[in-house]
Amino acid sequence: MSDPNIGRLLGQRYQLQELIGTGAMGRVYRAKDILLGGVPVAVKFLSLSIQNKKMRLQDRFEREAKTCALLGQKSIHIVRVMDYGVDENNTPFYVMEYLQGDSLNQIIRQKNLSLPRFLSMARQISLGLKCAHDGIPVDGAIYPIIHRDIKPSNMLVIQDPSFGELVKVLDFGIAKLLQSNGDQTKYYLGTLAYSSPEQMEGKELDNRADIYSLGVMMFEMLTGEMPLVTPTHSFGAWYKTHHSQPPRTFAEVAPGLPIPQEVQNLIMSCLAKAPSDRPQSIGDILQVLESFLTGDKAVEDEMWQQFEK
Structure with a gap:
């Protein structure tokens, strides 16, 4: 039709x-x-x-x-x-x-990202999120923006002549707009597999809800697997899982993958059930990611070679 x-x-x-x-x-x-x-x-x-x-x-x-x-x-x-x-x-x-590129979802489905590519993409996504979380001045007030639907299909990867591989975040503000009419607890919006425990409850969200979703996505970017799995794809099953099931570890999901312990620790901390146990800002996440991108050159070269074998 x-x-x-x-x-x-x-x-x-x-x-x-x-x-x-x-x-x-x-x-x-x-x-x-x-x-x-x-x-x-x-x-x-x-x-x-x-x-x-x-x-x-x-x-x-x-x-x-x-x-x-x-x-x-x-x-x-x-x-x-x-x-x-x-x-x-x-x-x-x-x-x-209008941008021509691939959804990060498509890229992850093709094959796991190498560590250098992961670090570059995760840093770019984090920079976009930090910009939103820091807020935009509107009518004399600073208006922070929480995305509320961070997931691979909302990330667009394009080839840019100046920047190389460029990642852009889509759909800021849309989830909140759609949710603004009606009872939040009855009208859940988001994506079940990536939603923080507090989002499942329909609570007012802050930047740490995006940090949880980013943690789920970063785990998937490196392993091709989800840190949390449910017996069924129902709201109730995901609600219980996000609230009480410990996330799977990198050792369980991808035992042969040489991921630096600091990167593993960062991602697992993003997946903490309580917002207070997660990194409190995207700046904290960027600090860890950038330490690998701007670290000691000899160590960096050796690590890159290990991942390119």
């Missing part, structure tokens, strides 16, 4: 050309910006309508979109939002830079 959106002109400006992604948060189309001579852009329609939800949600959407636009200007590791609006069906949409 053909997609009725293909060929549609949005806001007298963006002509939708191809569906390039779908997910719980919405649908993404490649489009061209008619006003700028056909420059390619990505348009994301959010999976909610602000119909019958008064102006409060529309104001909230505009604030989230404005904040995400500012974030993308502040960090090269966050996908830039260039425009936003609400279509004739009252469905909110973002217009983002």
Whole structure:
């Protein structure tokens, strides 16, 4: 069945050309910006309508979109939002830079990352998160942003002529926006396998919830396996697992993989059940990652050779 959106002109400006992604948060189309001579852009329609939800949600959407636009200007590791609006069906949409690359999810599925590649990617993702957690000035106040849905499919890896392999984080602010209408405990949003215990409870989240999700993702990046497994993929099973099951260790999952103890310790600390037992800021994580990227050259070379064998 053909997609009725293909060929549609949005806001007298963006002509939708191809569906390039779908997910719980919405649908993404490649489009061209008619006003700028056909420059390619990505348009994301959010999976909610602000119909019958008064102006409060529309104001909230505009604030989230404005904040995400500012974030993308502040960090090269966050996908830039260039425009936003609400279509004739009252469905909110973002217009983002169009980037061709691979989802980190696809990359992990192909093969485990080498340690050098892991360190580079994890550092770039952490830099994007730090920028968001540090906050953006909006209307005279600092507005910190928690992502709430850190997972490999929300990381885009592109080949950049200046930077080489460049990682960008997608979908800042969207989970909170979608969750803002309704009872949080009844309307869970996120991805079960990556959600912190406090997110499963529907609590107000801080930066340490993203740190937990980052820990799950970093474990998966290095091993290709999840640190936590459940008998079924139900909310109840994941709730119990995140709250009471100790995460699997690197020795259990990948006994032959030579991962430095400091990196193992860092990732396992991110997976602590209590937020107070995790690294308290992304800066703490960056310190460890960067110590390997800028450490003693002879030790570094030897480690790289070991991983490239």
